[in-house]
Amino acid sequence: MKLTSEDLHDLAIGAAFLGTGGGGNPYVGRLMVQRCLDEGLTVDVIDPSELADDALVIPTAMMGAPTVLIEKLPSGEEAIGSLRALERYLGRKADATMPIEIGGINSTIPLVVGARLGLPIVDADGMGRAFPELQMETFGVYGISGSPMVVTDEYGDSTLLNGADNKQMEWLSRMVAIRMGGCAYIAEYSMSGADVKRTAVPNTMTLAMRIGRCLREAKANHESPFDALLRLLPQTLYNHGRIIFTGKIVDVARETRNxxxxxxxxxxxxxxxxxxxxxxxxxxxxxxxxxGKVRAIVPDLICIMDSESAEPITTENLRYGQRVTVVAVAVPAMMRTPAALDVFGPRCFGLDEPFTPIETMT
Known part of the structure; x- marks a missing residue:
């Protein structure tokens, strides 16, 4: 499908929702892609089934603290630089790019790369949401190495990394991103089309568009966007959602660390x-x-939304006094296996509570 401006708006809203607060500011990413469309470039999103098994797919993304992105806006050339450097190292041109996560700006960075380089963007990702660390990918859970990877900053400086494993790759690249000002742009997890079909969470870009469209149309029809959203989710891989709280934000503590x-x-x-x-x-x-009682826990989604507009609120935009509705959503089954929970379950974040699916909580 050829992405339109209306699709792009819906994608940014839906990706912010699926990103469960993370992945960077979707507004910034939407403006970057809109500029490509205004220049007459094509943004071509393809289903994973359209990939040849031997195609080379190189995902692209931003890594680092989303709070830094507010003051350190990308041009799009950073991620392109990383992809080109990785192509040179691999000795082969990419046939497509794709997101590593479906949250916030990282749903749109590959769209900019694809539009500028004439590459299709695969309708899938490696997290089914957003996670803070690069080893937390379904790609890695199901056997794909994130290395080699390239990290590039806004000055065109780049670093090629080969981690002993995906966790070591994350540790090394995080230090590079900190040196580059707290966020940088990457190409990693290069894989075949067959591997994409086996390891990626499928059709998350079009799902994000469906969510954004659902919320937009419900508001236009003077219906409850929350009711419309909860009716939509059972039709998807994210087959259960519920409102778990409504209230007023009375305190936000936030810092950029490591x-x-x-x-x-x-x-x-x-x-x-x-x-x-x-x-x-x-x-x-x-x-x-x-x-003190757990109402939802990672990897299930915890989405904070404005109670009046139903706009998802990213973590860097949380403010005292906001009236919010918190929605919890079940992630796809491939993200709840024992192997997956070993990589991005609660204990990977230092949480003592075990993973409990939201649909079983009372």
């Missing part, structure tokens, strides 16, 4: 919702507790 945005948000209940919800953050929303 290349991540770390913090928490406290929300006092409004209306029928009693108590106080506290959400812990590492780039993304990790765990939501109400008066």
């Amino acid at each position: 290349g991540f945005s770390i913090g928490r948000a406290r929300i006092d209940g409004l209306g029928p919702w009693r108590g106080t919800m506290e959400i812990e953050i590492q780039n993304e929303n990790l765990i939501a507790r109400v008066d």
